[in-house]
Amino acid sequence: MTYRRPRGCRVLRLVGCAALFVTPLVSCGGSDPLVVFAAASLTDALDDVVATAMSPSDDAPTISYAGSSTLAAQIVNGAPADVFISANPTQMDAVVAHADGHGPVTAVATNSLVIAVEAGNPHGITGVDDLAARTDEAGAALLVALADTTVPAGQYAQQALAAAGVALTPVTLEADVRAVLTKVALGEVDAGVVYATDITAAAGTVDAVPLGHPDAESITARYLAVALDGSNERALAFVDALTNADTQVVLSTWGFGAP
Amino acid sequence: MSAARRGTHRRTGRTTPVAVSVMAALAIVVFSVPLLALMVRVPWSDIEDVVTSSASRDALALSLLTSVCATVCAAMLGLPLAWVLARTAMPGRSIVRAVCTLSMVMPPVVAGVALLAALGRRGLVGELLDDWFGVRLPFTTPAVVIAQVFVAMPFFVLTVESALRGTDRTVEDAARTLGASPAYVMRRVTLPAVRPAIVAGLVLTWARALGEFGATVTFAGNFPGTTRTLPVATYLALESDVDEALLMAMVLVVVSFIVLVSLRDRWTGALGGAR
Numbered sequence: 001m002t003y004r005r006p007r008g009c010r011v012l013r014l015v016g017c018a019a020l021f022v023t024p025l026v027s028c029g030g031s032d033p034l035v036v037f038a039a040a041s042l043t044d045a046l047d048d049v050v051a052t053a054m055s056p057s058d059d060a061p062t063i064s065y066a067g068s069s070t071l072a073a074q075i076v077n078g079a080p081a082d083v084f085i086s087a088n089p090t091q092m093d094a095v096v097a098h099a100d101g102h103g104p105v106t107a108v109a110t111n112s113l114v115i116a117v118e119a120g121n122p123h124g125i126t127g128v129d130d131l132a133a134r135t136d137e138a139g140a141a142l143l144v145a146l147a148d149t150t151v152p153a154g155q156y157a158q159q160a161l162a163a164a165g166v167a168l169t170p171v172t173l174e175a176d177v178r179a180v181l182t183k184v185a186l187g188e189v190d191a192g193v194v195y196a197t198d199i200t201a202a203a204g205t206v207d208a209v210p211l212g213h214p215d216a217e218s219i220t221a222r223y224l225a226v227a228l229d230g231s232n233e234r235a236l237a238f239v240d241a242l243t244n245a246d247t248q249v250v251l252s253t254w255g256f257g258a259p
Numbered sequence: 260m261s262a263a264r265r266g267t268h269r270r271t272g273r274t275t276p277v278a279v280s281v282m283a284a285l286a287i288v289v290f291s292v293p294l295l296a297l298m299v300r301v302p303w304s305d306i307e308d309v310v311t312s313s314a315s316r317d318a319l320a321l322s323l324l325t326s327v328c329a330t331v332c333a334a335m336l337g338l339p340l341a342w343v344l345a346r347t348a349m350p351g352r353s354i355v356r357a358v359c360t361l362s363m364v365m366p367p368v369v370a371g372v373a374l375l376a377a378l379g380r381r382g383l384v385g386e387l388l389d390d391w392f393g394v395r396l397p398f399t400t401p402a403v404v405i406a407q408v409f410v411a412m413p414f415f416v417l418t419v420e421s422a423l424r425g426t427d428r429t430v431e432d433a434a435r436t437l438g439a440s441p442a443y444v445m446r447r448v449t450l451p452a453v454r455p456a457i458v459a460g461l462v463l464t465w466a467r468a469l470g471e472f473g474a475t476v477t478f479a480g481n482f483p484g485t486t487r488t489l490p491v492a493t494y495l496a497l498e499s500d501v502d503e504a505l506l507m508a509m510v511l512v513v514v515s516f517i518v519l520v521s522l523r524d525r526w527t528g529a530l531g532g533a534r
Contacts, residue, residue: 138393174480175476186375187380188397
């Protein structure tokens with residue numbers, strides 16, 4: 001005859017399955033470290049800031065890094081962030097429009113653009129003008145990568161090129177600025193326009209060349225921070241601490257400019 | 260008793276344990292709920308703008324062109340490979356099979372870096388291509404096809420190989436004893452027998468190629484008209500305009516859905532019939 005598994009065993013399994021789904025939800029509601037959503041370009045620098053420049057305490061913040069637009073979308077959709085640090089004003093506007101009673105929006109850093117070239121600068125690039133004017137050893141135009149204009153780095157790069165009056169056709173519009181850097185580091189393109197801080201992060205594999213044009217160099221990315229709940233003292237204090245002298249010294253070692 | 264049971268099965272179709280039905284229903288929910296949620300979320304009133312915008316039409320056209328090219332390439336290379344893996348006593352066969360399917364489990368972005376390391380301007384083979392023929396693959400439409408073939412071909416090879424292993428060799432032997440050449444047996448006996456698997460493999464490969472993003476964006480880059488496929492365009496739109504991105508995704512979903520449903524009726528229906 002057919003064998004039937006004892007009923008209790010099945011129930012146990014169901015409970016087990018249910019527990020798997022429920023556990024993460026419950027653990028979210030426990031004692032709460034400060035949750036900081038920060039632009040991806042701050043990755044190493046902000047970790048350094050928290051480790052060295054902020055007063056050591058038992059409630060080290062949990063920091064989630066991603067593209068500003070991704071983070072903004074997550075916050076607008078209800079992600080439990082206490083502090084948001086955006087690499088561009090557009091995403092900050094989108095978030096504060098949805099956050100009633102948020103704290104003051106504070107400028108915390110700037111990031112300038114540079115040209116990333118292969119280590120040793122084999123094509124002797126000295127500024128943005130060279131990107132369109134120079135050719136490689138075979139006489140072909142230099143291969144240039146930019147970030148796509150849907151991401152801030154790409155918008156800034158286009159603004160900088162326009163400010164310098166340089167017209168060029170990039171071979172690729174990368175989905176994020178780190179991908180531009182990767183293409184340069186792998187030697188697939190001759191140059192790319194990236195943030196100054198990206199070069200610090202990729203030390204050794206690529207060299208930085210200044211844009212070499214005052215109008216182009218005046219274009220910088222501004223980093224803005226906000227406490228999403230203006231009554232959250234710890235969040236307000238965290239945002240406040242980002243502008244103090246100690247923090248700014250650490251940020252400058254990672255290539256960021258003063259706000 | 261066993262005869263009676265078989266009769267019951269045939270009449271009511273109650274061959275499926277309740278638990279299996281429940282889990283299958285759960286599986287359907289897993290697939291359909293996110294899709295349904297997406298369809299609810301999509302701002303359908305704007306679909307005309309997106310479908311008629313030249314940017315998304317270029318991306319769709321490029322996606323269809325490259326994914327079909329990739330599927331044809333995968334079939335031309337993958338069928339012989341599946342045959343060799345299934346039918347020959349090649350030394351180190353399991354290692355070869357693993358190597359040929361690794362791209363399936365690699366994170367696609369890593370697959371893209373591997374392709375750059377091989378075929379990029381400074382790549383192992385790419386440097387020679389550049390020196391000898393002046394050919395540079397990255398940032399070109401062929402690079403998109405190569406990325407898709409690299410990532411999607413294992414689906415074809417594995418599907419066809421397992422079908423080839425499952426065929427009845429005695430039928431082939433009979434054909435041989437009747438004087439058929441090996442090529443004739445392959446063409447008229449073996450391949451027709453595994454046709455459903457070939458079709459299924461083609462569909463899987465095409466679907467994977469059509470949705471390919473990571474390897475494409477890493478190896479081929481992103482430029483409108485030459486390398487910006489619909490998945491890449493969708494990902495980028497997600498950064499700036501979520502509604503537009505969702506509509507683009509829906510275009511991809513609808514086109515794939517129509518193709519998959521019509522293929523199922525036309526060809527893979529034979530798969531069900533054969534069993």
